[in-house]
Amino acid sequence: xxxxxxxxxxxxxxxxxxxxxxxxxxxxxxxxxxxxxxxxxxxxxxxxxxxxxxxxxxxxxxxxxxxxxxxxxxxxxxxxxxxxxxxxxxxxxxxxxxxxxxxxxxxxxxxxxxxxxxxxxxxxxxxxxxxxxxxxxxxxxxxxxxxxxxxxxxxxxxxxxxxxxxxxxxxxxxxxxxxxxxxxxxxxxxxxxxxxxxxxxxxxxxxxxxxxxxxxxxxxxxxxxxxxxxxxxxxxxxxxxxxxxxxxxxxxxxxxxxxxxxxxxxxxxxxxxxxxxxxxxxxxxxxxxxxxxxxxxxxxxxxxxxxxxxxxxxxxxxxxxxxxxxxxxxxxxxxxxxxxxxxxxxxxxxxxxxxxxxxxxxxxxxxxxxxxxxxxxxxxxxxxxxxxxxxxxxxxxx
Numbered sequence: 001x002x003x004x005x006x007x008x009x010x011x012x013x014x015x016x017x018x019x020x021x022x023x024x025x026x027x028x029x030x031x032x033x034x035x036x037x038x039x040x041x042x043x044x045x046x047x048x049x050x051x052x053x054x055x056x057x058x059x060x061x062x063x064x065x066x067x068x069x070x071x072x073x074x075x076x077x078x079x080x081x082x083x084x085x086x087x088x089x090x091x092x093x094x095x096x097x098x099x100x101x102x103x104x105x106x107x108x109x110x111x112x113x114x115x116x117x118x119x120x121x122x123x124x125x126x127x128x129x130x131x132x133x134x135x136x137x138x139x140x141x142x143x144x145x146x147x148x149x150x151x152x153x154x155x156x157x158x159x160x161x162x163x164x165x166x167x168x169x170x171x172x173x174x175x176x177x178x179x180x181x182x183x184x185x186x187x188x189x190x191x192x193x194x195x196x197x198x199x200x201x202x203x204x205x206x207x208x209x210x211x212x213x214x215x216x217x218x219x220x221x222x223x224x225x226x227x228x229x230x231x232x233x234x235x236x237x238x239x240x241x242x243x244x245x246x247x248x249x250x251x252x253x254x255x256x257x258x259x260x261x262x263x264x265x266x267x268x269x270x271x272x273x274x275x276x277x278x279x280x281x282x283x284x285x286x287x288x289x290x291x292x293x294x295x296x297x298x299x300x301x302x303x304x305x306x307x308x309x310x311x312x313x314x315x316x317x318x319x320x321x322x323x324x325x326x327x328x329x330x331x332x333x334x335x336x337x338x339x340x341x342x343x344x345x346x347x348x349x350x351x352x353x354x355x356x357x358x359x360x361x362x363x364x365x366x367x368x369x370x371x372x373x374x375x376x377x378x379x380x381x382x383x384x385x386x387x388x389x390x391x392x393x394x395x396x397x398x
Contacts (some may be wrong), residue, residue: 002026003285004140004149004182006128008034009165010382011389012155012369013111017155018393020118021162026116026147028126028140028274030169035108037157037164041340041382046104049075049386050379051095051316059243060372061182065348069387078386083112085343096379108363124252130175137363151363153392158342158369160186166336170370174346175324176391182345182372185246188381192332193232193253200295202371205235206288212241212248212330214217218243219251229397232330239377245330255326257288257296273308274316280306295321295395326331341381345372355396356388367392 001024003011019025027034038046051067053075058066079089079097086233087110088100099106112122130141137150156170171181205227212220212231217258222240226233233253258266270283278285281304284293295306300322302311312318336342348371350359367388375381 002137002149003153004028004147005149005153005155006131006140006369007155007170007368008122008124009155009157009368010035010385011392012112012153013038013108013115014156014324014386014394015153015367016122017111017118017366018316018390019395021122021398022393022395023150025115025118025120026149027120027122027287028128028142028147029122030127030231031165034122034123037161038168039104039108039384040164042098043050044104045098045102046107046205047096047098047379047382048089048107049078049097049196049383051075051091051097052160052378053279053380053383057378058384059187059343059374060345065351065353065371066373067388069391072083072381073382073387073390075263077390081386081390082107082110085114094378103374106173107317107333108261115390119359128169128173131176133177133361151365151395153365153367154364154370155368155392156370158345159184160189160336160339160342160369162164162337162342162365166342170366171346174366174370177358177364179346179350180360180362182344184336184342184344185243186242186248186333186336186341186375187343187374188340189220189234189242190229190334190338191238191242191245191253191330192236193328193330195230195231195232196293197299197326197328198232199230200229201291202230203398204228204289204291204351206257206292207259208237209259210237210241211254211256212244212251213254213327214248214251223375226374232331236377242266242333243374246333246343252327252329255328257292257323257326263320263324266324266369267317270308270316270320271313272373273312276308278308280301280304280308282312284323287324288339296326313350340377342368342369343374345374356392357396365392365395
């Protein structure tokens with residue numbers, strides 16, 4: 001049986017490893033090499049899964065669509081498979097799992113080696129121009145010729161990360177076969193905010209509690225590393241709330257820059273500093289990053305040279321509140337080019353969740369980001385790639 005896989009990314013390579021047990025596999029990849037987007041994920045480290053896996057970590061029109069794939073090929077099965085392929089992994093206390101080499105290229109390499117060893121043909125630089133149903137299978141057209149397959153798996157990914165190879169090809173090909181998609185938005189993306197402060201703190205990283213609010217309504221919350229940038233905010237804790245920030249206009253990010261200390265306790269610490277001879281420049285010394293502390297003081301309109309003793313109790317409580325509830329209006333995001341994941345995709349209602357076979361076109365399967373499934377930050381999207389790729393690669397067999 002001839003099996004075609006369109007897309008040589010994470011889900012496509014995993015599908016190739018599995019489908020090679022059932023026939024001759026040809027992976028069609030438009031980029032010059034397979035796994036290009038995978039090779040840069042996680043800042044090049046590749047957070048390949050998370051030990052705290054749960055279907056509740058996923059989003060889309062039908063969030064429960066992920067359950068059969070995750071139950072059949074979960075985290076344990078995934079790590080066992082990678083061990084069998086020769087990949088050594090390490091888990092962080094947060095549950096995030098990385099290759100021991102700390103290199104995403106290690107994940108790409110073991111997958112492409114495994115696919116090749118099982119007889120899969122990896123055809124890179126192959127730009128698919130169209131797909132058509134034919135008797136007994138599918139015709140795939142390109143500028144360099146036409147190929148024919150008995151089964152076809154579309155693993156072309158989403159449109160996010162355009163610089164790393166993100167494209168809308170998968171949506172177009174599936175649409176030509178009768179499928180439809182939902183609205184597409186960036187997710188796990190950097191946020192543009194009012195940037196007077198963030199520009200001054202460019203490059204500074206801080207541990208923070210993060211809330212996304214629309215007025216007094218809480219839209220999303222997270223905690224962890226936040227990085228300040230010229231345009232606004234980035235970092236894992238910002239990625240966590242970015243899905244909602246891209247969906248709801250007029251929202252704001254609220255940062256708690258000292259989340260382990262209650263506001264009243266912080267205020268008491270600042271009030272105690274009135275007893276010394278320090279200036280306001282050192283109000284947050286030993287409490288916050290020096291740059292962050294100085295910017296908080298100037299943001300309140302206090303002179304850095306003013307003695308702390310000259311500040312009233314009310315002014316010091318305002319300083320504590322500023323650090324605990326620093327609010328920055330969201331003005332936009334860095335779009336699909338900067339996004340790690342696409343929110344939205346081909347409608348999952350048009351596929352059987354137990355097999356990932358199309359309900360409209362027998363013999364057609366889809367997996368990975370091309371479907372309307374996106375996960376939280378922390379390895380969940382790659383786990384969906386592995387689980388859905390393996391399930392699609394079974395071609396509906398038990």
